[in-house]
Amino acid sequence: MSRQTLPQSTRSAGEPALFPSLQKEMNRLFDQFKSNFPMLEDDGQSFFAGSSFPAIDVVETDDAIEVSAEVPGVKEDDLDVTVSGELLVLKGEKSADHEEKQEGHHRIERRYGSFRRQIPLGFTPDDGAVKADFSDGILKLSIAKPPAAKAAVQKINIKKV
Numbered sequence: 001m002s003r004q005t006l007p008q009s010t011r012s013a014g015e016p017a018l019f020p021s022l023q024k025e026m027n028r029l030f031d032q033f034k035s036n037f038p039m040l041e042d043d044g045q046s047f048f049a050g051s052s053f054p055a056i057d058v059v060e061t062d063d064a065i066e067v068s069a070e071v072p073g074v075k076e077d078d079l080d081v082t083v084s085g086e087l088l089v090l091k092g093e094k095s096a097d098h099e100e101k102q103e104g105h106h107r108i109e110r111r112y113g114s115f116r117r118q119i120p121l122g123f124t125p126d127d128g129a130v131k132a133d134f135s136d137g138i139l140k141l142s143i144a145k146p147p148a149a150k151a152a153v154q155k156i157n158i159k160k161v
Contacts, residue, residue, distance in 0.1 A: 053115050054069045054070050054074075054090065054115060054117060054139075055069070055070045056068065056070075056090075058119060062145075063145055063150070064143055064144045064145055065143045066140070066142055067088065067119060067139075067140070067141040067143070068138060068139070068140050068141075069090055069117070069138070069141075070137060070138060071092055071094075071137055071138070071139055072137035073096065073137065074094045074137070076134050078092050078094065079091070079092045079134065079139060080092065081130075081132055081139070083121075083125055083130060083143075086120060086122060086124050087118055087120055088118070088119040088120075088121055088141070089117070089118050089119075090116070090117045090118075090119070090139070091114070091115065091116045092114065092115055093113070094112065094113055095110070095112035095113075096110070096111050096112075097109070097110050098110075098111075121143060123145060123148070123149035123152075125143050125144065125145075125146065126144070126146050129143060129144040129146070130142070130143050130144075
Protein backbone atom coordinates (compact mmCIF):
# COMPACT_ATOMS: atom_id res chain seq x y z
CA MET A 1 0.00 0.00 0.00
CA SER A 2 1.50 3.30 -1.02
CA ARG A 3 1.10 6.56 0.83
CA GLN A 4 -0.54 9.42 -1.05
CA THR A 5 -0.01 13.08 -0.31
CA LEU A 6 -2.94 15.45 -0.31
CA PRO A 7 -2.56 18.76 -2.11
CA GLN A 8 -1.52 21.65 0.14
CA SER A 9 -4.38 23.90 -0.86
CA THR A 10 -7.12 23.93 -3.44
CA ARG A 11 -8.04 27.58 -2.94
CA SER A 12 -7.05 30.40 -5.18
CA ALA A 13 -5.15 33.48 -4.06
CA GLY A 14 -7.28 35.89 -2.03
CA GLU A 15 -9.84 33.24 -1.08
CA PRO A 16 -10.22 32.74 2.71
CA ALA A 17 -9.23 29.45 4.31
CA LEU A 18 -12.12 27.13 5.12
CA PHE A 19 -11.91 26.89 8.93
CA PRO A 20 -11.37 30.58 9.74
CA SER A 21 -14.24 31.39 7.38
CA LEU A 22 -16.45 28.75 8.99
CA GLN A 23 -15.60 29.97 12.50
CA LYS A 24 -16.34 33.57 11.52
CA GLU A 25 -19.75 32.53 10.17
CA MET A 26 -20.55 30.49 13.30
CA ASN A 27 -19.60 33.44 15.53
CA ARG A 28 -21.84 35.70 13.46
CA LEU A 29 -24.76 33.27 13.85
CA PHE A 30 -24.28 33.00 17.62
CA ASP A 31 -24.01 36.79 17.97
CA GLN A 32 -27.19 37.20 15.94
CA PHE A 33 -28.98 34.62 18.10
CA LYS A 34 -27.84 36.29 21.35
CA SER A 35 -28.92 39.72 20.13
CA ASN A 36 -32.48 38.40 19.82
CA PHE A 37 -32.36 37.09 23.40
CA PRO A 38 -30.53 39.67 25.54
CA MET A 39 -30.99 37.62 28.72
CA LEU A 40 -28.50 35.11 27.28
CA GLU A 41 -25.69 37.65 27.27
CA ASP A 42 -22.94 36.88 29.75
CA ASP A 43 -22.67 40.29 31.36
CA GLY A 44 -22.66 39.13 34.98
CA GLN A 45 -26.28 40.24 35.39
CA SER A 46 -27.97 37.36 33.58
CA PHE A 47 -31.11 36.10 35.22
CA PHE A 48 -31.64 32.43 35.88
CA ALA A 49 -29.45 31.05 33.08
CA GLY A 50 -30.83 27.57 32.77
CA SER A 51 -32.87 25.21 34.88
CA SER A 52 -30.26 24.86 37.58
CA PHE A 53 -31.13 28.18 39.21
CA PRO A 54 -31.12 28.50 42.10
CA ALA A 55 -28.00 26.55 42.94
CA ILE A 56 -28.89 24.19 45.77
CA ASP A 57 -27.10 21.91 48.21
CA VAL A 58 -29.01 18.98 49.70
CA VAL A 59 -27.61 17.08 52.68
CA GLU A 60 -29.37 14.13 54.28
CA THR A 61 -28.75 13.28 57.91
CA ASP A 62 -30.33 10.53 60.02
CA ASP A 63 -33.00 12.95 61.28
CA ALA A 64 -33.53 15.52 58.51
CA ILE A 65 -32.86 16.80 55.04
CA GLU A 66 -31.02 20.13 54.94
CA VAL A 67 -31.43 22.31 51.83
CA SER A 68 -29.49 25.49 51.06
CA ALA A 69 -30.48 27.55 48.02
CA GLU A 70 -28.55 30.54 46.66
CA VAL A 71 -31.02 33.21 45.54
CA PRO A 72 -29.02 36.45 45.27
CA GLY A 73 -31.08 39.52 44.53
CA VAL A 74 -34.38 37.78 45.32
CA LYS A 75 -36.40 39.37 48.11
CA GLU A 76 -37.92 37.27 50.87
CA ASP A 77 -41.42 38.35 49.80
CA ASP A 78 -40.72 37.02 46.28
CA LEU A 79 -39.93 33.49 47.51
CA ASP A 80 -42.54 30.74 47.77
CA VAL A 81 -41.62 27.46 49.48
CA THR A 82 -44.18 24.64 49.58
CA VAL A 83 -44.33 20.92 50.25
CA SER A 84 -46.69 18.84 48.16
CA GLY A 85 -46.63 15.20 49.23
CA GLU A 86 -43.00 14.06 48.93
CA LEU A 87 -41.97 17.08 46.84
CA LEU A 88 -40.34 20.30 48.08
CA VAL A 89 -41.02 23.17 45.67
CA LEU A 90 -38.98 26.40 45.60
CA LYS A 91 -40.40 29.23 43.50
CA GLY A 92 -39.35 32.83 43.20
CA GLU A 93 -39.15 35.90 41.07
CA LYS A 94 -36.51 38.54 40.58
CA SER A 95 -36.76 41.89 38.90
CA ALA A 96 -34.36 44.79 38.61
CA ASP A 97 -34.18 48.16 36.91
CA HIS A 98 -30.96 49.81 35.82
CA GLU A 99 -30.94 53.43 34.75
CA GLU A 100 -27.96 55.21 33.27
CA LYS A 101 -27.98 58.93 32.49
CA GLN A 102 -25.10 60.59 30.74
CA GLU A 103 -24.77 63.61 28.55
CA GLY A 104 -26.26 62.76 25.19
CA HIS A 105 -28.09 59.57 26.17
CA HIS A 106 -30.40 58.02 28.72
CA ARG A 107 -30.62 54.22 29.04
CA ILE A 108 -33.05 52.20 31.15
CA GLU A 109 -32.91 48.40 31.35
CA ARG A 110 -35.47 46.24 33.05
CA ARG A 111 -34.73 42.60 33.74
CA TYR A 112 -36.95 40.02 35.29
CA GLY A 113 -37.28 36.29 35.59
CA SER A 114 -38.78 33.53 37.65
CA PHE A 115 -37.63 30.11 38.73
CA ARG A 116 -39.08 26.87 40.03
CA ARG A 117 -37.06 24.00 41.51
CA GLN A 118 -38.54 20.73 42.72
CA ILE A 119 -36.68 18.50 45.16
CA PRO A 120 -37.94 14.96 45.82
CA LEU A 121 -37.75 14.19 49.54
CA GLY A 122 -38.58 10.47 49.59
CA PHE A 123 -41.09 11.01 52.40
CA THR A 124 -44.01 13.26 53.29
CA PRO A 125 -42.99 15.56 56.15
CA ASP A 126 -45.27 16.01 59.14
CA ASP A 127 -47.02 19.37 59.61
CA GLY A 128 -44.62 21.90 61.13
CA ALA A 129 -41.57 19.74 60.31
CA VAL A 130 -40.07 22.30 57.90
CA LYS A 131 -38.02 25.20 59.27
CA ALA A 132 -36.85 28.01 56.96
CA ASP A 133 -34.33 30.82 57.38
CA PHE A 134 -33.44 33.48 54.82
CA SER A 135 -30.42 35.76 55.09
CA ASP A 136 -28.05 37.47 52.63
CA GLY A 137 -29.50 35.71 49.58
CA ILE A 138 -29.28 32.22 51.12
CA LEU A 139 -32.43 30.22 51.88
CA LYS A 140 -31.83 27.41 54.40
CA LEU A 141 -34.42 24.73 55.01
CA SER A 142 -34.45 21.88 57.50
CA ILE A 143 -37.05 19.17 56.87
CA ALA A 144 -37.38 16.74 59.79
CA LYS A 145 -37.92 13.12 58.80
CA PRO A 146 -40.99 11.42 60.25
CA PRO A 147 -40.32 8.30 62.38
CA ALA A 148 -41.54 5.99 59.58
CA ALA A 149 -38.95 7.43 57.14
CA LYS A 150 -36.15 6.90 59.67
CA ALA A 151 -37.16 3.26 60.21
CA ALA A 152 -37.53 2.53 56.47
CA VAL A 153 -33.77 2.69 55.81
CA GLN A 154 -32.03 -0.67 55.44
CA LYS A 155 -28.30 -1.26 55.37
CA ILE A 156 -27.30 -3.64 52.55
CA ASN A 157 -24.15 -5.69 53.11
CA ILE A 158 -21.87 -6.06 50.08
CA LYS A 159 -19.81 -9.21 49.71
CA LYS A 160 -16.53 -9.22 47.88
CA VAL A 161 -16.46 -11.92 45.21
